[in-house]
Amino acid sequence: MRSAPGNTTLPGARDGLSVWQAIGREALLRFGLIFIALTVVLTLAMVKIDLFDQFYALTREHEDWEFDEMVLALLAALIALAFSALILARMLAVRVSEQVNERLLAEQRLAEGRKLRSMGTLLGGVSHSMNNHLQPIMTLSELMREDLPPDSEAARDLARIRQAAQGACEILRRVLNFSHQGHGVSERCDLPEALQSAAELASAAIPSTVRLELDIDPAAGQVALARVDAEVILLNLVSNAVDALEGRAGVIRIRCAPAPGRPEPGDWVRLTVADSGPGIPEAIQERIFDPFFTTKAVGLGTGLGLSEVYGLVHRAGGHLGVRSAPGEGAEFNIFLPVGHDAAKAPLASME
Amino acid sequence: MARVLLVDDDEMVRYALAKALRRAGHEVREAASGAGVLEQLRSDAIDILVTDLVMPDEEGIGLIRELRAAGEGLPIVAISGGGRVSGEQYLRMASRLGASATLAKPFDHRELIELIDRLAKNADR
Ligand SMILES: Nc1ncnc2c1ncn2[C@@H]1O[C@H](COP(=O)(O)OP(=O)(O)OP(=O)(O)O)[C@@H](O)[C@H]1O
Ligand SMILES: [Mg+2]
Numbered sequence: 001m002r003s004a005p006g007n008t009t010l011p012g013a014r015d016g017l018s019v020w021q022a023i024g025r026e027a028l029l030r031f032g033l034i035f036i037a038l039t040v041v042l043t044l045a046m047v048k049i050d051l052f053d054q055f056y057a058l059t060r061e062h063e064d065w066e067f068d069e070m071v072l073a074l075l076a077a078l079i080a081l082a083f084s085a086l087i088l089a090r091m092l093a094v095r096v097s098e099q100v101n102e103r104l105l106a107e108q109r110l111a112e113g114r115k116l117r118s119m120g121t122l123l124g125g126v127s128h129s130m131n132n133h134l135q136p137i138m139t140l141s142e143l144m145r146e147d148l149p150p151d152s153e154a155a156r157d158l159a160r161i162r163q164a165a166q167g168a169c170e171i172l173r174r175v176l177n178f179s180h181q182g183h184g185v186s187e188r189c190d191l192p193e194a195l196q197s198a199a200e201l202a203s204a205a206i207p208s209t210v211r212l213e214l215d216i217d218p219a220a221g222q223v224a225l226a227r228v229d230a231e232v233i234l235l236n237l238v239s240n241a242v243d244a245l246e247g248r249a250g251v252i253r254i255r256c257a258p259a260p261g262r263p264e265p266g267d268w269v270r271l272t273v274a275d276s277g278p279g280i281p282e283a284i285q286e287r288i289f290d291p292f293f294t295t296k297a298v299g300l301g302t303g304l305g306l307s308e309v310y311g312l313v314h315r316a317g318g319h320l321g322v323r324s325a326p327g328e329g330a331e332f333n334i335f336l337p338v339g340h341d342a343a344k345a346p347l348a349s350m351e
Numbered sequence: 352m353a354r355v356l357l358v359d360d361d362e363m364v365r366y367a368l369a370k371a372l373r374r375a376g377h378e379v380r381e382a383a384s385g386a387g388v389l390e391q392l393r394s395d396a397i398d399i400l401v402t403d404l405v406m407p408d409e410e411g412i413g414l415i416r417e418l419r420a421a422g423e424g425l426p427i428v429a430i431s432g433g434g435r436v437s438g439e440q441y442l443r444m445a446s447r448l449g450a451s452a453t454l455a456k457p458f459d460h461r462e463l464i465e466l467i468d469r470l471a472k473n474a475d476r
Contacts, residue, residue, distance in 0.1 A: 128405070131432030134457040136367035142460065143371055169457055 003109060003321040004289050004310055027091055035084040042076030043069075112286065116310065119291060120179035127172045127179070134172075137165045171302065177232065178291050178307035187226040191269055191336065192218045194230035195256055201231070202238045209249040210242055216256045220269040221338035224316040233312055236305035237273040237332050243296065244277030244330065251276045259335060263319055267338035274331035280324040288322070309334075353471040354396055358382045358411070359403040359430070364456070368401070371460035377467065385414035392423060398474060399467055404431035404445060412444060419449040426470040428463065432456035 259270035294303030318336035404411035429445035
């Protein structure tokens with residue numbers, strides 16, 4: 001699964017990779033155990049097949065041969081040593097390449113997280129000024145309209161101005177969801193309940209060729225999201241899945257269940273939204289959470305849906321990721337801490 | 352009719368909201384910053400304060416805290432367009448500090464007018 005870029009810092013991510021770190025203590029222990037076990041087994045085997053006799057035959061001229069078993073044991077040890085060294089070398093190679101991969105991935109995710117955070121700051125600032133500019137546009141156009149005969153062209157144009165301004169407000173509202181600056185960290189909701197009602201909303205709106213399959217555990221718990229935010233998350237994921245199906249028949253599975261200890265110790269809940277669409281090309285998977293990234297035609301997508309999901313999930317202390325292979329649909333997984341109280345930190349830091 | 356003091360550093364916002372409030376029959380004073388607001392509240396008869404939360408010199412949050420600390424009990428409506436930290440967080444903080452109501456910009460001015468009518472009525476009782 002490709003994790004969405006995270007906010008968490010990675011301990012030691014920037015250190016060089018030492019060989020000993022890579023091998024690890026437990027690998028050394030395993031090496032020792034394999035070595036001892038092999039030695040014992042080989043010794044017993046050699047004694048059993050009377051290798052000594054054959055040695056004895058070879059060394060018949062030496063009458064005072066006393067350490068037969070010991071010699072065999074030494075031989076066994078040498079063979080065992082060679083074997084375990086081979087196994088260790090293999091293990092080491094696999095380990096190192098795994099760890100290098102892991103670190104590269106983690107560093108990449110960290111860099112992506114940083115990128116998304118600075119985008120959030122930037123867009124938060126932009127939204128602030130825009131909201132202030134929109135206030136007089138909305139208020140004055142409305143006041144002017146009151147002065148005009150309702151069916152005059154000017155009044156209708158003013159209504160259009162207001163409509164355009166409202167479109168801008170809607171975009172800003174979504175951008176704020178992304179940039180962690182929207183409403184409600186102190187709020188909570190019962191996730192299964194919110195999902196259930198959002199799924200009902202969604203099922204009324206999706207084409208009849210698309211089947212919604214719900215598997216929502218009512219005991220999944222409370223999360224640090226306003227109810228409307230939980231709905232925004234689900235509706236965005238479902239509408240993406242519907243879009244991906246492009247009018248073909250298909251299934252969208254919504255699962256919500258407790259996920260104790262995943263991805264970190266503690267109580268978590270996992271929300272999965274999976275579809276039977278064409279999947280997401282590997283090449284764009286790392287960009288789908290970027291604000292304004294869209295593959296849809298102008299007017300059909302703004303590219304804000306997954307950014308909103310990203311922002312809301314992170315604000316609630318959660319993680320998310322996507323798994324998708326071409327032709328096999330896309331699966332979004334969201335992990336949220338149950339009963340997480342994210343409200344205190346940001347407020348305290350403002351004092 | 353209520354006497355409203357409107358504090359916002361954005362001149363256009365002030366102009367638009369003041370116009371809407373006056374049209375609704377309220378009397379409006381304007382201020383571009385929070386400086387001097389306390390004095391103005393003492394000298395002029397003001398029923399309701401409407402203040403922006405993110406202003407350059409005196410942040411509205413500080414203003415609300417200061418007024419409440421000084422024992423001013425008048426209704427306060429906090430408005431905010433979001434800011435360095437969350438606009439909504441500012442608004443929540445404002446209500447915690449004693450703002451009577453909060454609105455996120457841009458809002459429908461009719462909402463503000465309704466709020467002011469309600470707050471004025473409550474204050475009368
Ligand atoms: N379930 C999915 N299957 C295939 N591709 C997807 C899926 N979900 C998202 N994508 C891809 O990710 C892109 C970004 O999605 P996002 O929801 O952020 O924006 P959008 O849907 O294009 O626009 P908006 O959500 O603002 O209407 C989409 O344009 C699409 O290419
Ligand atoms: Mg979308």
